[in-house]
Amino acid sequence: MVKIKQISIFSENKPGRLRKITKVLAEEGVNILAINIASSDGFGVIRFIVDKSAQAFQKLKQKGFTVSLNEVLAIELVDKPGGLFEVSSILARKRINIENAYVLILGSRKKAFLIVDVQDIEKAKKLLKNENLHFFTAQKKFKRTFG
Amino acid sequence: MYWEQEIETLHRRSLEALQLKRLQQTVRLAHKNIPFYQKKFTELGTTPRDIVSLKDLQKLPFTSREDLRANYPFGMLAVPPEEVVRLHTSSGTTGKPKAIFFSKKDINQAAELIARCLIMTGTTKGDVLQNMMTYGLFTGALVMHYGAEKVGVLVIPAGPGNTQRQIALMQDFKSTTLHVTPSYALYLASVMHNEGIHPKRALSLRRAYLGSEPYSEETRNKIERFFGIDVYNSYGLSEMNGPGVAFECLEKNGMHLWEDSFILEIIDPETGVSVSDGEKGELVLTTLRREAMPILRYRTRDIVTIIPGRCRCGRTHRRISRIIGRSDDMIIIRGVNIFPQQIERILMGIKAVAQNYQIVLEAYDQMTVRVEISKDLFDGRVEHLVNLKNEITEKLRSEILVRPKVELLEPGTLPVSEGKSTRVIDKRTL
Numbered sequence: 001m002v003k004i005k006q007i008s009i010f011s012e013n014k015p016g017r018l019r020k021i022t023k024v025l026a027e028e029g030v031n032i033l034a035i036n037i038a039s040s041d042g043f044g045v046i047r048f049i050v051d052k053s054a055q056a057f058q059k060l061k062q063k064g065f066t067v068s069l070n071e072v073l074a075i076e077l078v079d080k081p082g083g084l085f086e087v088s089s090i091l092a093r094k095r096i097n098i099e100n101a102y103v104l105i106l107g108s109r110k111k112a113f114l115i116v117d118v119q120d121i122e123k124a125k126k127l128l129k130n131e132n133l134h135f136f137t138a139q140k141k142f143k144r145t146f147g
Numbered sequence: 148m149y150w151e152q153e154i155e156t157l158h159r160r161s162l163e164a165l166q167l168k169r170l171q172q173t174v175r176l177a178h179k180n181i182p183f184y185q186k187k188f189t190e191l192g193t194t195p196r197d198i199v200s201l202k203d204l205q206k207l208p209f210t211s212r213e214d215l216r217a218n219y220p221f222g223m224l225a226v227p228p229e230e231v232v233r234l235h236t237s238s239g240t241t242g243k244p245k246a247i248f249f250s251k252k253d254i255n256q257a258a259e260l261i262a263r264c265l266i267m268t269g270t271t272k273g274d275v276l277q278n279m280m281t282y283g284l285f286t287g288a289l290v291m292h293y294g295a296e297k298v299g300v301l302v303i304p305a306g307p308g309n310t311q312r313q314i315a316l317m318q319d320f321k322s323t324t325l326h327v328t329p330s331y332a333l334y335l336a337s338v339m340h341n342e343g344i345h346p347k348r349a350l351s352l353r354r355a356y357l358g359s360e361p362y363s364e365e366t367r368n369k370i371e372r373f374f375g376i377d378v379y380n381s382y383g384l385s386e387m388n389g390p391g392v393a394f395e396c397l398e399k400n401g402m403h404l405w406e407d408s409f410i411l412e413i414i415d416p417e418t419g420v421s422v423s424d425g426e427k428g429e430l431v432l433t434t435l436r437r438e439a440m441p442i443l444r445y446r447t448r449d450i451v452t453i454i455p456g457r458c459r460c461g462r463t464h465r466r467i468s469r470i471i472g473r474s475d476d477m478i479i480i481r482g483v484n485i486f487p488q489q490i491e492r493i494l495m496g497i498k499a500v501a502q503n504y505q506i507v508l509e510a511y512d513q514m515t516v517r518v519e520i521s522k523d524l525f526d527g528r529v530e531h532l533v534n535l536k537n538e539i540t541e542k543l544r545s546e547i548l549v550r551p552k553v554e555l556l557e558p559g560t561l562p563v564s565e566g567k568s569t570r571v572i573d574k575r576t577l
Contacts, residue, residue: 006527008525008527008528010520010532010555010557011557012557012560038529040529040532040536042554042555043532043554043555043556044529045527045528045529047527064559066522066557066558067525068525068527070527099530
């Protein structure tokens with residue numbers, strides 16, 4: 001299984017914050033594959049899946065952002081009705097709680113992955129090991145950059 | 148180690164006799180040469196001859212900072228203007244500044260008091276003092292500078308700011324001692340931390356003198372731990388020479404106030420009456436040795452208590468606590484008296500909180516506490532941030548009895564002050 005890393009950035013909830021963050025990523029030549037924003041009154045956490053996560057993390061940190069890096073699950077979603085139902089049924093059966101989730105789409109809608117952020121990633125990976133799930137696997141294009 | 152052992156350890160009775168003698172001289176000088184005091188004495192029906200014991204202090208008029216402003220620029224001088232060699236001013240947030248004059252003798256005496264403070268805390272010839280206070284009209288840096296030179300210390304007049312240069316100076320000249328505001332010390336720590344500079348390895352620091360802003364014991368501990376040094380609390384105000392009025396000894400338990408040079412009183416700021424021993428109240432100071440500008444019963448606005456008992460260091464001069472608050476910083480919200488320092492103490496006790504905070508007061512007594520979160524403890528989880536926010540709100544509520552609105556901010560959002568902290572923004576209109 002390829003390790004997918006998620007970058008989380010603390011941000012005050014005010015205009016221009018996302019611009020400031022994405023400017024850093026753009027200048028660094030980092031490609032954003034998925035984004036998710038969660039906000040609670042007054043502040044938010046912006047999350048990204050990018051192609052060069054380690055490099056993006058270092059740069060953001062260096063620029064003074066409050067940032068963290070953690071591994072998430074990337075489970076393939078079958079592009080048909082009930083696709084998410086199937087995946088979530090397995091997660092429910094294994095009693096894996098979803099802290100946060102969003103979708104990553106690759107190759108112009110050819111493949112979609114559910115990004116699942118969980119408390120204990122190692123435990124979750126172990127629990128899901130023998131399930132009929134397809135995880136993100138190294139593709140040629142991303143081989144160098146993921147992991 | 149003492150600079151002037153005899154006077155520093157003088158028996159209380161002899162010290163009080165000395166105080167009375169000097170008080171009488173000061174009162175005569177002020178009465179004779181300062182029209183402002185003449186008028187006050189007449190109003191109160193007091194003459195210098197009425198001062199026959201220290202208890203008679205209560206017969207003397209108070210001096211407020213408004214009095215100093217009203218008599219700006221030369222009104223409080225007790226000597227002809229050509230006798231003064233230095234001017235400092237203390238700026239207020241509103242209106243005219245206060246002018247503080249020093250004669251040659253006054254400068255020397257202020258330096259002597261600093262020399263006592265330095266020797267008391269182990270700084271001596273061979274030490275290198277990096278003075279990060281503001282040089283200029285503010286007394287903080289210059290008074291310390293003169294005192295340190297008197298002791299034979301190498302002084303680096305760095306002034307505040309320019310953090311990269313500060314770090315380079317500390318490294319190149321092996322500074323052992325810092326004179327710095329607490330907020331700048333914290334800022335310096337955060338910069339060094341971010342750059343991966345380990346003060347214990349890279350620097351030769353042994354101690355720091357922190358003053359000019361109130362700060363908490365937690366802040367002291369934080370700075371001591373980070374730099375691996377001893378931090379000593381320093382108290383002074385421009386109206387009373389600047390630094391060197393009261394200073395901690397190696398015991399770090401309250402600041403010895405040099406009672407041969409100042410008479411201290413603790414009063415209730417509302418009534419002006421002395422509080423009972425050990426109770427908190429406003430510090431009132433009378434100069435005993437100043438010739439250019441003697442000041443009687445100056446209302447410092449600083450809230451302190453006297454630390455009871457003798458100090459183990461052997462000095463007989465009484466100790467005052469760190470500043471609990473400023474009588475005019477006191478915030479009244481929904482009828483509750485709050486000092487910003489209470490809020491600081493709570494915030495500094497919470498790990499995930501960084502150094503900077505701000506208190507904003509708005510219409511209808513709405514209080515918002517804006518808090519920078521710690522970069523190192525951020526793990527990306529929204530619920531942890533929500534929990535942190537709730538924890539801060541609850542802890543503040545139980546301390547100040549008012550539930551504030553808490554805002555979490557990115558580190559580095561709030562301004563770092565170089566002089567006095569401006570932590571409270573009051574947008575309420577009366």
